[in-house]
Amino acid sequence: MAEYALEINNLQKVYDNNVVALKGINLKVQKGDFYALLGPNGAGKSSTIGIIGSLVTKSAGKVSVFGNDIDTDLNKAKSMLGVVSQEINFSQFEKVLDIVVTQAGFYGIPKSIAMPKVENILKRLSLWDKRNDQARTLSGGYKRRLMIAKALIHEPQLLILDEPTAGVDIELRREMWSFLKEINKNGTTIILTTHYLEEAEQLCRNIGIIDKGTIVANTSMKDLLGTLNVQGFVFDLDQPLEEAPVIEGFPLKLEDPLTLVAAVNKDRSINALFSELTKLNIKIKSMRNEANRLEELFIEMVNANEN
Amino acid sequence: MKTNFNVTVSLWTLTVKEVRRFLRIWVQTLVPPAVTMSLYFVIFGSLIGPRIGSMDGFDYIQYMIPGLIMLSVITNSYNNVVSSFYSVKFQKSIEELLISPMPNWTILLGFVLGGVCRGVLIGIIVFGVSLLFYPDFTVANPLLTVTVLFLTSILFSLMGFINAVFADSFDDISIIPTFILTPLIYLGGVFYSINILPDVWRSVSMANPMLYVVNTFREGMLGVSDVSISFSLGMIITFILVLSVSCLYLLKKGTGIRQ
Numbered sequence: 297m298a299e300y301a302l303e304i305n306n307l308q309k310v311y312d313n314n315v316v317a318l319k320g321i322n323l324k325v326q327k328g329d330f331y332a333l334l335g336p337n338g339a340g341k342s343s344t345i346g347i348i349g350s351l352v353t354k355s356a357g358k359v360s361v362f363g364n365d366i367d368t369d370l371n372k373a374k375s376m377l378g379v380v381s382q383e384i385n386f387s388q389f390e391k392v393l394d395i396v397v398t399q400a401g402f403y404g405i406p407k408s409i410a411m412p413k414v415e416n417i418l419k420r421l422s423l424w425d426k427r428n429d430q431a432r433t434l435s436g437g438y439k440r441r442l443m444i445a446k447a448l449i450h451e452p453q454l455l456i457l458d459e460p461t462a463g464v465d466i467e468l469r470r471e472m473w474s475f476l477k478e479i480n481k482n483g484t485t486i487i488l489t490t491h492y493l494e495e496a497e498q499l500c501r502n503i504g505i506i507d508k509g510t511i512v513a514n515t516s517m518k519d520l521l522g523t524l525n526v527q528g529f530v531f532d533l534d535q536p537l538e539e540a541p542v543i544e545g546f547p548l549k550l551e552d553p554l555t556l557v558a559a560v561n562k563d564r565s566i567n568a569l570f571s572e573l574t575k576l577n578i579k580i581k582s583m584r585n586e587a588n589r590l591e592e593l594f595i596e597m598v599n600a601n602e603n
Numbered sequence: 604m605k606t607n608f609n610v611t612v613s614l615w616t617l618t619v620k621e622v623r624r625f626l627r628i629w630v631q632t633l634v635p636p637a638v639t640m641s642l643y644f645v646i647f648g649s650l651i652g653p654r655i656g657s658m659d660g661f662d663y664i665q666y667m668i669p670g671l672i673m674l675s676v677i678t679n680s681y682n683n684v685v686s687s688f689y690s691v692k693f694q695k696s697i698e699e700l701l702i703s704p705m706p707n708w709t710i711l712l713g714f715v716l717g718g719v720c721r722g723v724l725i726g727i728i729v730f731g732v733s734l735l736f737y738p739d740f741t742v743a744n745p746l747l748t749v750t751v752l753f754l755t756s757i758l759f760s761l762m763g764f765i766n767a768v769f770a771d772s773f774d775d776i777s778i779i780p781t782f783i784l785t786p787l788i789y790l791g792g793v794f795y796s797i798n799i800l801p802d803v804w805r806s807v808s809m810a811n812p813m814l815y816v817v818n819t820f821r822e823g824m825l826g827v828s829d830v831s832i833s834f835s836l837g838m839i840i841t842f843i844l845v846l847s848v849s850c851l852y853l854l855k856k857g858t859g860i861r862q
Contacts, residue, residue, distance in 0.1 A: 311862065349702045352862045371704035375608060379702050385695040389627070401616025402703035404609035446699070 298363025301327045301454045301485035302348065307357035309343045309509075317343040319509040320357065325502070327362075327453075330480045331487045332496035332517070335506035336598055341489045342382060344506070345458050349379040361454055375403065378452035380443045382459045388432035392423055395431060396445050403450035410449065417445045420475065437468040444472070448479070455479070456487045461495060473499055493594055497521075507598050528586025529566070531556040534579035543572045557586060614709045614716075617700070621717025625683055632683070632721065633728060636675045640729045643671055644736040647794065659796050659827045668733045668740060669821040670793030673755065675729045677788055677816070678780065680722030680756040684714050684763030685776045692767065697860055707854040711764065711847070718760030719753065726752050747832070748823030754839045755816050761846040768850070768859040787813045792821075797829045815839070 302325040309318040318340045325331045335341050346352030348359055350370065359366045361373035386395045396418065400410035418424040421441040426434065431442065440460060447455060457476075461469045469492075476499060480486050490496055496503060496517075503520055505513040513520065536553035546569050547559045556578075560566055573580065625632040648664030658666040691697045700710050734740060742748050770776045791813025797805045808814055815835035822828035828835075853859070 351698055351701055353857050374704040381698055383695055385698040387694060387696050398616055398620050399699055402613050402699060402705055404612045406612050
């Protein structure tokens with residue numbers, strides 16, 4: 297039995313125009329994991345996913361899916377893998393139902409066996425009512441759902457999603473999150489790339505950050521977030537202020553007269569900040585975390601790699 | 604998880620998808636050859652044909668029928684595969700195939716079978732149209748006719764596949780059919796026997812591969828030919844084998860489909 301769902305060793309990719317996309321990356325994803333692969337545009341995420349899915353030829357290195365080397369057991373590896381690509385990749389002129397049934401057929405699943413599965417997954421993704429619509433008439437969000445339905449129809453053990461919620465509204469994004477959490481809970485290993493770092497923070501247990509073709513971090517989400525020294529808090533004020541108060545040890549700035557933003561160091565207690573604000577007669581109506589914590593770390597790491 | 608991969612199902616799925624594609628746009632794929640060929644039969648067969656007289660001992664319209672069927676079969680087999688395979692590249696739905704465990708030979712065969720289905724169906728339609736203008740037509744050698752019909756369709760489907768593999772734009776898929784294929788077919792004995800040409804042009808015509816395809820089919824339908832049938836059949840089969848191996852090599856290498 298393979299130890300990892302995905303194992304990548306010294307993976308390199310140099311394109312025909314001499315662009316070096318991957319400089320020998322190593323990556324291991326545990327079975328059952330929900331793994332985030334993050335990186336700025338052009339970092340090498342899509343090249344990595346392309347190689348795993350046989351859409352891109354590697355220049356060197358090894359890739360195994362559940363122990364099946366893509367050089368020697370490609371078809372076995374492929375049958376265990378589902379990929380949701382970044383770009384829409386189905387025929388826009390076919391009906392939703394036909395697209396998913398055809399995809400099942402490409403995996404050797406006859407229509408009679410595929411139909412109940414297709415019905416189930418289309419219903420689960422709220423696409424069943426649109427099964428006879430031409431794909432081109434679907435909205436962007438439904439097209440994304442169709443991509444996921446296609447990738448899951450052969451019940452892969454490893455699902456790779458390349459920015460699945462790009463351009464999708466918040467409601468649908470949350471619906472997709474709940475769906476992905478459910479299939480992960482049922483045993484499917486998931487690798488997710490996304491530009492919405494909140495999404496990675498919400499869903500993933502482990503994380504890899506790739507930049508300029510190298511892995512700059514590969515750890516658990518908890519450990520990564522634990523390295524963050526400063527947390528930002530946003531306070532909604534009861535009364536407007538003209539300028540930000542000055543409190544020693546707590547840098548504050550006023551975003552607007554009713555919104556105060558504080559940077560709180562990890563070794564300081566937020567209670568101390570509340571006490572100081574109370575002394576200044578500043579009443580807080582509500583409080584929330586400032587922009588995503590992961591985002592700060594991500595930018596920090598990518599900047600460090602730049603230098 | 605599905606591990607027992609059924610290659611027959613995947614081949615059938617791709618073939619059905621290809622057939623469904625050209626049937627869905629039947630106004631663009633099935634009707635034009637019928638209309639165009641009707642015009643050929645009216646103008647060259649019924650109006651001008653009687654003034655030309657006979658060709659190799661047959662009424663001119665009768666002589667034209669095998670040539671016009673081949674013209675339609677060749678162009679439609681070629682165009683079906685070149686446009687379909689380039690479209691899946693253009694729309695990126697080629698990824699559906701490349702990600703799946705389908706072996707390369709099933710991908711090639713699926714597209715070729717799609718081209719053959721369209722080519723043969725068009726051949727039947729054009730033959731049906733020709734019967735409206737020449738109802739007494741009888742096929743001299745049905746076995747040879749059907750064999751050449753299928754072999755020709757396979758051959759030109761494979762050519763269309765190679766064209767699509769290398770195509771980077773929609774212009775690239777029309778250049779070869781327009782500037783190479785069509786002139787060679789027209790000069791390959793669709794409308795005339797090379798015996799009416801001066802010696803020089805007859806020799807030049809012998810270098811045109813279309814001449815062998817058209818004349819082998821004419822041998823099947825009428826029982827006359829300007830070329831050796833066994834040589835022609837041998838060359839068609841040889842080219843099919845060479846092109847099949849070339850297509851499989853291109854697929855394995857990922858030319859035009861993998862980065």
